[in-house]
Amino acid sequence: MHFASDNYASVHPEVFAAMADVNVGHDAAYGADAATAAFDAAVAQEFGEAALGYPVFNGTGANVVSLMALSPRWGGVVASEHAHIHRDENGAPERVGGLKLLEVPAPDGRIDPASLDRWTPDIGDEHRAQPLVLSVTQSTELGTVYDLDALTALVSRAHALGMRVHLDGARLANAAAALGVSLAEACGGADMVSLGGTKNGAMGAEAIVVLAPDLRDRLAAELPHLRKSTMQLGSKMRYASAQLTALLTSRDESGDPLWLRNARHANARAARLRRELEPLAGDGTVRFTQETQANAVFVEMPRTLAARLREASRFYDWQAGSTPDTVEVRLMCAWDTSAEDCARLAAHARAQR
Template identity: 35%
Template structure:
């Protein structure tokens, strides 16, 4: 099968394997090893500002632990109604945030705007009988593969500051967004207080990073990471994966490859595209019989409702496979 099911299914990048083998030596446990100790500096260089980088094992943990530093149990998180934390994390935000509520907002292509955020929070009375917003969570790139521009991030950040709200970015596909924008990592993250920096979808194995630009939040997160069971005793293997991707810009090269493959398919899909293709996801109008025809030709992908398909490219998607899918879609 030609794999377009998910970038989670992609191969682990060789640099990650090499780094893990190199880390297989006696070291201090937990995050006291030399590899983990290099993370703050490496990510600080990437973002051009001081930050604290903590490894965890999953993107769900990264999102929820980051948000837990900003949101009290009686508070709420504003997010898009199709955000991953709402649709695909099995109630983990409520678990990690001890019952805090997700306040759902609208927005085209699963992106929030200041207006849609205000529409969600302005009707909330400022009294103890209603859940008060404590943070905003946005996804870069969005659940439909669409990217926030720096000006959009700045506008949401200004609203967050005006209302005294924390700003979290779910960056499961942050690399793909940065590659599309062609800007610095700092511009792609904008004014976020914390970023869940995705690696597993981009050639990593078992490591994700939470990047804190607010040291006070990082200090809280260290305790909550331990309490949540994510302080691994051999954390050097997680740190090694992350550094292998960041040092030498492997993370960005991988994302560019995935984005290029998506564009090759998009160029053949024409008016079947439901959303703009700005990262490595394509949402394509396909009937049930058309999807069956594609699968019969050896393409693996997810159905998206009753009349669409989702195709996801990865760092190791070959040009040949992308072109083959593009031709197959064009021939439907």
């Protein structure tokens, strides 16, 4: 079992079953199919009647298309120093979207509303990219979660400055599960969300969801063209739509949807992994560097220990540690991570320290 990313996890059986259900005969292409109509209905049920959903291939595509839809060509996108759009998308917002990214500090992954003031003096200056969009990640790249009051305050501040708000929701399900709220509530009033599926049990499906009612008419006309021109329009869309609909609507005997069950499990396993590693923190071998609120554990350890652990399980170095001989690593849990997986990794760490 690997702890590198929740992308490493297998596809949930209920998602596979949903894909099999639509794998019969012919159906219309490019979203004019019954499965995509069912996805549209699920989006309206989950996010409100005014919401619009657009399946896409991957999270980078969802982010870039969303940002292009929200900003004119002269616009800038304010984002955390750790944001996926800034660090891990190979310049796609700039290369494909033609948008300037405007970085703000976020030591725990969460943006403070006051940090937006770093870019507000540029408003109206024709020589500067205009800070017209704020991109927020929920849960954050550091495994932390915005509580609803904090996120609402941040979104409200951005709106007051005339900015639109995009939410990178690659792990929105994990945030909602941690907060005990719906997916819509976990967005905190954002205008648009990149809704993650692949990290939550899907085979390969993400979606752009328009949340702001005042954007509905414009984006209903523009987003189909934007999605196509950015190579994110799938011909056999029914298979992506079926995956997303299964996550939103497939329920167990208790009535919990699949997205919640998967996210709750992943979060619980991260909490378990942290508990298993706590004795090593107690004796000073390792040091936790962030709160464990969703499905990630960030921990600093000796580089030698990290190398030995990698002989049994993959995980990523996040950044250099506080001393030359240490490194901060990220350990991700997924819907299929077991308690035994967590115990095994921690036992190996204890044996190798």
